[in-house]
Amino acid sequence: MNTPASGGESSAELLRPEVSAPVHELVHESSSAQWLARYQHSLMGVFGTPQRVLVRGAGALVWDADGKEYLDLLGGVAVNALGHAHPFVTSVITSQLATLGHVSNFFTSPTQVALAEKLLQITQAPEGSTAFFTNSGTEANEAAFKIARVWGNQNAKPRILALEGAFHGRSMGALALTAKEAYRKPFEPLPPGVEHLPFGDLNALREALASQDVAALFVEPIQGEVGVRPLPTGYLKAARELTRQAGALLIVDEVQTGIGRTGQWLATPEIYGSGFSPAELPDVVTLAKGLGSGFPIGALIAVGSNISGLLGPGSHGTTFGGNPAATAAALATLHTIESTGLLGQVRTRGEALRKALADVEHVTEVRGSGLLIGFDLDLPIAAAMVQAALDAGFIINSPGPQTIRLAPPLILSQEQSDSFITALPKIIGAAQTPGESGTK
Numbered sequence: 186m187n188t189p190a191s192g193g194e195s196s197a198e199l200l201r202p203e204v205s206a207p208v209h210e211l212v213h214e215s216s217s218a219q220w221l222a223r224y225q226h227s228l229m230g231v232f233g234t235p236q237r238v239l240v241r242g243a244g245a246l247v248w249d250a251d252g253k254e255y256l257d258l259l260g261g262v263a264v265n266a267l268g269h270a271h272p273f274v275t276s277v278i279t280s281q282l283a284t285l286g287h288v289s290n291f292f293t294s295p296t297q298v299a300l301a302e303k304l305l306q307i308t309q310a311p312e313g314s315t316a317f318f319t320n321s322g323t324e325a326n327e328a329a330f331k332i333a334r335v336w337g338n339q340n341a342k343p344r345i346l347a348l349e350g351a352f353h354g355r356s357m358g359a360l361a362l363t364a365k366e367a368y369r370k371p372f373e374p375l376p377p378g379v380e381h382l383p384f385g386d387l388n389a390l391r392e393a394l395a396s397q398d399v400a401a402l403f404v405e406p407i408q409g410e411v412g413v414r415p416l417p418t419g420y421l422k423a424a425r426e427l428t429r430q431a432g433a434l435l436i437v438d439e440v441q442t443g444i445g446r447t448g449q450w451l452a453t454p455e456i457y458g459s460g461f462s463p464a465e466l467p468d469v470v471t472l473a474k475g476l477g478s479g480f481p482i483g484a485l486i487a488v489g490s491n492i493s494g495l496l497g498p499g500s501h502g503t504t505f506g507g508n509p510a511a512t513a514a515a516l517a518t519l520h521t522i523e524s525t526g527l528l529g530q531v532r533t534r535g536e537a538l539r540k541a542l543a544d545v546e547h548v549t550e551v552r553g554s555g556l557l558i559g560f561d562l563d564l565p566i567a568a569a570m571v572q573a574a575l576d577a578g579f580i581i582n583s584p585g586p587q588t589i590r591l592a593p594p595l596i597l598s599q600e601q602s603d604s605f606i607t608a609l610p611k612i613i614g615a616a617q618t619p620g621e622s623g624t625k
């Protein structure tokens with residue numbers, strides 16, 4: 186009845202096409218080799234050659250364009266919290282898209298408000314705290330950087346601290362916070378004022394804060410990109426006290442560790458250690474990866490009204506951030522994690538997996554929490570292991586020459602976890618003798 190006069194019923198139907206399977210009309214079937222050849226001619230080379238062409242997923246499994254099956258132990262780099270094509274998440278996104286997919290931030294929507302409330306609840310943020318939504322982790326950290334800068338400008342504190350080994354994203358502000366020289370160098374000059382302190386060194390932090398001219402300290406509870414390195418016990422707790430005394434904000438990047446990855450909603454309480462109370466929350470928490478189970482969304486939580494007020498009307502914004510579809514995806518993710526008791530399962534599954542890994546020959550150290558796991562090998566074979574694992578039907582990641590990272594879907598079953606442990610000695614063997622590829 187409300188459709189434009191020119192259309193009538195048939196145009197109303199056109200405006201609501203069936204949801205089923207139109208992708209095959211847009212992309213025709215092809216082999217992996219053909220897709221990779223086309224990739225080479227059409228995609229910017231920033232990611233190197235893709236390891237496989239993936240066409241389908243279900244739970245913790247994915248399939249490539251040649252029909253080969255893989256157990257996904259990387260989960261889109263800690264993104265596919267509920268695995269692939271999760272039925273509830275898919276149906277919530279689909280129905281939201283079929284109802285209202287995007288509005289600008291001149292407007293709000295029920296899913297946006299409900300998600301903000303839910304995030305404030307699960308992070309135990311006090312009254313006066315607020316959320317800001319983005320589309321990625323780097324954007325959440327850009328917003329955090331702006332909060333730090335405003336705080337610094339208001340209080341004559343031009344310096345911002347981050348840690349060696351830090352990864353906070355690739356956009357210019359987040360890149361200034363990221364430590365790796367190779368990522369930074371080509372893009373200098375970066376936004377000024379950022380210094381990197383030795384990892385886990387409280388004396389260095391104490392010294393850096395002594396002059397009272399630091400606006401903020403950015404930290405990850407567990408550094409993911411350097412191979413899953415948790416902050417030393419006591420560091421975060423001390424950093425909370427020291428930053429508070431120095432009038433500096435504590436900004437915790439939980440983009441990789443948040444939303445159940447470690448078996449808690451946030452990794453902060455565990456890394457903080459005994460004595461953590463919500464009153465000891467950081468001033469700012471950033472989230473992204475697992476929040477939407479694969480649908481792009483990031484978030485920043487400003488803890489308390491003082492921090493929330495630092496970015497006022499007109500001071501920051503985003504076109505897509507927090508739209509109805511993305512916030513519906515995140516709501517469905519949080520609801521599912523909660524209603525299925527997944528956090529407890531992540532803790533037990535992760536513990537068992539770390540224990541089993543420690544018993545594998547050539548494994549020298551196992552780190553991490555929940556289902557964010559890094560392990561070291563006594564040989565520089567990590568890259569070859571990634572290839573051997575693919576041949577054997579497993580997706581893993583090598584953040585360093587002797588280090589493997591696992592960040593599987595939180596729904597990983599015990600049988601799936603066991604199947605990797607069973608296959609691992611063969612994968613390590615195959616990686617030591619490259620050339621004889623194929624461990625099947």
Ligand SMILES: *Cc1c(COP(=O)(O)O)cnc(C)c1O
Nearest residue numbers: 321322323352353354438440441
């Ligand atoms: C992945 C990651 C980011 C960047 O997120 P993008 O969505 O890739 O922009 C920032 N911080 C941490 C800790 C991350 O793991």
